[in-house]
Amino acid sequence: MSSIHAPHLYRVVLIDDDILLHKLLEMYLFEHHYQLQSLSCGEEIRDFISQQTPDLILLDIMLPGKDGLHWLNWLKHNYPNIPVMLLSAKKSAEERLIGLEFGADDYLTKPFHPKELLIRIRKIMRHPTLANKHVTYQIGSNLFNPAHEHLERNNQLIKLTTQESSLLQFFCQRPDEILTRDCISQALNGNEHQPLNRSIDMTINRLRKKLGDHASNPRYLCTVWRKGYRLTLAP
Template sequence: MNLISSNASDAPARQILLVDDDILLHKLLEEYLCQHDYHIDALQCGEEISEFLQHQQPDFILLDIMMPGKDGLHWLRWLKKYHEHIPVMLLSAKKSAQERLQGLEFGADDYLTKPFHPKELLIRIRNIMRDRPLANGRVIHKIGSSFFDPVHEHLERDNTTIKLTTQESGLLQFFCQNPGQILTRDAISLALYGNDYQPMNRSIDMTINRLRKKLDDNATTPRYLCTVWRKGYRLTLDS
């Protein structure tokens, strides 16, 4: 197996398998996507997929259609039969509508025509993976234009990583688990502090104010973390 993988010593949260015989594309995507908290493993032909999946479970697969041996459509059908939980995006230099429709009929989650801009690929991957469990059981939450990783305790927005404190991350995760619901200060305090919380503790309000700034949320007219007068707070995922 000819396997190319990133050299990061601490593997990022999201694992992507790229199956394409274009070595230059391997290097381009590995360099670009690793800057955005993705770990890339790359194979040069579909025949290596089965062996790879016996040892690792990626969160996402980028699959070229035109490869030596059996083409990407064959391997797409195989993946959807034996590993249907893994989202797959097809890559192709062809602009044939028939090929694109066939790939979508076979279960592809998306289809991108070469050449493409790496940022477009990144956006498409994020849109497919938002609020989808990762291979290790984690979930990335999309809040407006931000992506929240509760395990690594950070937000990602406009190609920038914004660190959160443990309290900020815990609070935001509680809101993400209850989107659109009004959460009282007591309920929030119990979730964060358990029986040790103090009803008059104002740290919740201060944490929410910090989160609003990090979410690019206007403190006067917030779009995401809204105050519901005399009731509590509510998280809206889309502005």
């Protein structure tokens, strides 16, 4: 088991016994600001997932011992909110359909170009409610429901735009972490932040108003000078 750490962004787990693939993806995803945790067999996911929750699992079908479809079934039964992408050398439409019927969120055949994998990961991560369909977050007196894209405060519903909801959920998944503008832009848009683009700052300002935050002295979405932003759930 090995890992290489990148701050703030999505935590991806690769379950595959191909050591060369681990090394290739570890470096490639690290260069694109993703943290990759490598496991060599399905059995290792039991202990790992009991200690920390990944944002996405890359699961090879042809594993030693119990195959990937067994572990996909186990994951979807026990952790249905974690998206799983199957990896397989089997290219037939039938095999792909079987994987999707088992509940896989995507299916990628080997060999594949790392850039295609990155594109597919970003596609899944741009739909944050996929990984947390039934999760709600308490932010002070606000109850945030990502699936329905709204806040509830004092029995009043406050509608959020899709961009606002995506950004707020990204913060909620990493409370008390300092998130840079590059980090946020990579996660939501798939590219680095452009210095003249103020869309992230404008979205945060709108979120502050909807959270009932104070613009000059925010309690929840705080600016960390020259670093980025940090969300505090219970100030």
